[in-house]
């Protein structure tokens with residue numbers, strides 16, 4: 001892989017952290033953002049620097065839409081100071097939240113929280129970053145296996161946010177093709193992270209996931225990180241406007 005810079009939202013922990021480390025292993029430099037996980041983000045940066053690659057962490061709340069211009073300005077300064085560049089190559093829109101919303105008990109506040117973080121923030125941040133993404137670059141959005149299969153009714157509102165991202169991914173790809181920018185959506189199956197309060201890591205949940213997954217186990221953050229590396233590698237240059245599921249074959 002030739003040297004590229006990837007910007008990862010929510011890179012301090014979970015899938016963003018694993019992707020940052022795996023991209024560094026694959027020869028990429030990274031800018032990660034963090035909201036609450038400042039210390040964890042600093043550890044990721046130190047780990048990547050120890051691998052001999054460049055990494056920087058910047059604060060960003062993806063629901064503070066009015067602060068996006070200031071974030072873009074800070075990013076531009078960072079790119080110039082650290083890489084002597086005025087652009088970056090790949091945007092990995094990873095930051096997201098999960099809230100379970102049982103049918104009949106879903107509130108307006110829950111819907112706003114989910115859509116502000118998983119849809120509106122992703123769309124507006126991407127719009128704000130378009131001038132800084134290099135022509136020929138890539139955008140990778142994060143969807144979910146839950147868009148294809150229904151693992152339980154309480155995931156409906158969350159899955160709807162990811163369904164929106166899948167549709168928008170195709171339109172964004174149509175709009176950015178002239179700049180040579182490919183846009184895809186990666187849809188992880190259930191993966192053991194802190195997501196949604198940590199229930200994904202419980203033995204009971206992992207056992208249930210294993211029983212509905214063709215490859216016979218639950219997903220680990222490294223499984224998704226390798227899929228991210230693949231989709232942001234030169235080998236994937238002709239993959240555009242696609243939903244790629246990484247679930248080990250869940251709910252076939």
Ligand SMILES: NC(=O)c1ccc[n+]([C@@H]2O[C@H](COP(=O)([O-])OP(=O)(O)OC[C@H]3O[C@@H](n4cnc5c(N)ncnc54)[C@H](OP(=O)(O)O)[C@@H]3O)[C@@H](O)[C@H]2O)c1
Pocket residue numbers: 009010011012013014015016033034035036037038060061062063094095096097098117142143144145187188189190191192193194195196200
């Ligand atoms: N784990 C799964 O099973 C799974 C499956 C399918 C899709 N996904 C998707 O994968 C992505 C990452 O999930 P994960 O499993 O890594 O979850 P996680 O461990 O809970 O991490 C969530 C990440 O998102 C960041 N974040 C959340 N709200 C934010 C906000 N308002 N502004 C900025 N950053 C924010 C967090 O940053 P701070 O810690 O700094 O706040 C954290 O880095 C999400 O989009 C999720 O929907 C996960």
